[in-house]
Amino acid sequence: MSDDLSLQMNALGAAARVAARAIREASTEAKNAALLAAAAALRTRKGEILAANDEDMAAARERGLSNAMLDRLMLDGKRVEAMAQGVEAIAALADPVGRELARWTRPNGLDIARVATPIGVIGIIYESRPNVTADAAALCLKSGNAVILRGGSESARSSAAILAALREGLADAGLPAEIVQLVPTTDRAAVGLLLQGLNGSVDLIIPRGGKSLVARVQNEARVPVLAHLEGICHTYIDAAADPDKARAVTVNAKMRRTGICGATETLLIDRGVAKELVVQILDDLAAKGCEIRADDAVWALYPAAKPASEEDWRTEYLDAIISVKLVDGVEEAIAHIEKYGSHHTEAIITEDRLAAERFLDGIDSAIVLWNASTQFADGGEFGMGAEIGIGTGKLHARGPVGVEQLCTFKYVVRGNGQTRP
């Protein structure tokens, strides 16, 4: 690693630290003005952004990127407009900074308040989608944080063009440009330096991408990481399930969108569920184009299924495939999920209140649902606005990470001369 790179990255960190103070103290009005001006600039600069994206796309085609990758990288007028609207939606959220989270008075008269404050400098490492540049920057800005973005090298030109629009918004509101910075090199060593924290300038790293990226970040980071790992989500159909709810919820949980982390990957069915309902549900899935991978007991009821292997229970397909297993009631469902799940999102379908409460209590996942689709695992659906991902770790934030979760807190204590005995 060159000394130059190290100097350059440390300068980036130092600039972020200074900018963090400015955005931490910025008024709600200034932050919203910056976001609305940035949205407007995304629209007026659409031509530039699309031209930069054309260059990225041409280079990506030359490098032989897959069609799926190319689709993620591609921008058009509609996607730029969606980005601008996303930034406007973040401007419309309540300011998470300064919220009083709790307040109480001690017998000695000390008045103690827990107040939400920004985290400081957040490093976000992501892959090819250039819209993350706008989303992530807007979420950080709204929550009073400075951000250092490191997108995929294939989207570097698109991200730089988007950054220019965001900075036009900051300038418009009189806020420093360094609130939003892009790592100015595609050198992978720069990511290593970012993960080391740039001499104490980085408070938090958020990786947004596939397993290998998250694993590298967790292994190399010397600063706290808010990781969103895979979602091996389960739907469990209890013996006391309402058949219509079971059918509707299961198809939605698996097939509404198969590529999102809240999609159900494994269906657990209580042995007490009527054979006809099991067949009906699997027929519903198959009719939508879903491949069924079944254990022996399910296969005996539904011979069109393929056999499931041990590996299937551990797999996040992100595709039109589902693994299906019969279990002996809620306790075996809980035990299966504990053994194979990823602590993301799990649902029980039942009309039996006790079974439901046992499942909701016994499952140690970020989100547990009763009679609802696992695809509700989403900050927007929770009413939290845009999110940066679904946290599967246990510290700081679990589940959807929106602007409130991008804050920390401090204690503000007001007295009248108290001393400690």
Add this chain to the structure above:
Amino acid sequence: MSDDLSLQMNALGAAARVAARAIREASTEAKNAALLAAAAALRTRKGEILAANDEDMAAARERGLSNAMLDRLMLDGKRVEAMAQGVEAIAALADPVGRELARWTRPNGLDIARVATPIGVIGIIYESRPNVTADAAALCLKSGNAVILRGGSESARSSAAILAALREGLADAGLPAEIVQLVPTTDRAAVGLLLQGLNGSVDLIIPRGGKSLVARVQNEARVPVLAHLEGICHTYIDAAADPDKARAVTVNAKMRRTGICGATETLLIDRGVAKELVVQILDDLAAKGCEIRADDAVWALYPAAKPASEEDWRTEYLDAIISVKLVDGVEEAIAHIEKYGSHHTEAIITEDRLAAERFLDGIDSAIVLWNASTQFADGGEFGMGAEIGIGTGKLHARGPVGVEQLCTFKYVVRGNGQTRP
């Protein structure tokens, strides 16, 4: 590192993971029964504990440990009784698990609750004080977590005797012994394995000790760390300070106890404060045996002071020494604290509400106080009961870490068949 050690430590982790499920689901009554029985066992086993401690003390003397270290290691009847009372006080706290932290209903009828849950398996690495074995284990047990303790090698026999009492309490309440485990070797490589997370079995590491321990943990850990770094705490006396409050609070903040992390280390005084008051305050401190290290401006007012060097502003003395500096108002006080502080605890003394609010808002520390002593930085003083330390990081928990902060949360979503559009 031997394969044997690795196998042994992984077995410890696996046992903790199993025990974590038991304590997570334990009732409030069972947890409290275990704690009260453990307190009773600490009393009935006092003879064994003191005999074990005698052996530790003899070995420590042979190794030539300092008197301060020996005092930290030493147990007597009074200290064992204090340990038992500490465990009883933790039993008396409200159960932090299952608290509903928030609840709301979405337009589609989904009822969403954020509910406090245990973190899982917590590794605690500490130094010589054997009472930490009882405190830390009791805090983890109350908050529904399994714990792996790794105390200083010099206190190994004392800790093992304390562990036996704690496990008597667990057995009494029908809870598995593995809820509380001690690393069964003083091999330093075992700490390295614990910091790697024991094959995914450890959810959180809490280091409790000096700078070098915390630095090692932050550098080597591959799981989240809740660190409590040093407390370079400031008291700022504003021009509008009430003289009596300024005197009383400053002496208390520095001299009540000098060895705790909430002790004030640097005194900042506005240039507008009357010379007589400055002299009075420094005389008060000197009368209590405090060494004054002053910048040139303070020295001009108080020639008995020693000169402060740049290094003094960055030093946590934990001793009867204070560094003192004159500043130009609240903004320079904030800038000084931002540059030299450790984001722990800072206080302003003033009758000027605007200056106070500016300070409380402008300082980015875990705890900020107005007209009160920095020595209030303590979970007990906050009404949170016993604490494991004062967190100075920004993620998860900042400030006092008590039983509520040893919890995470999950979202419990109740529906009636909702599917996502």
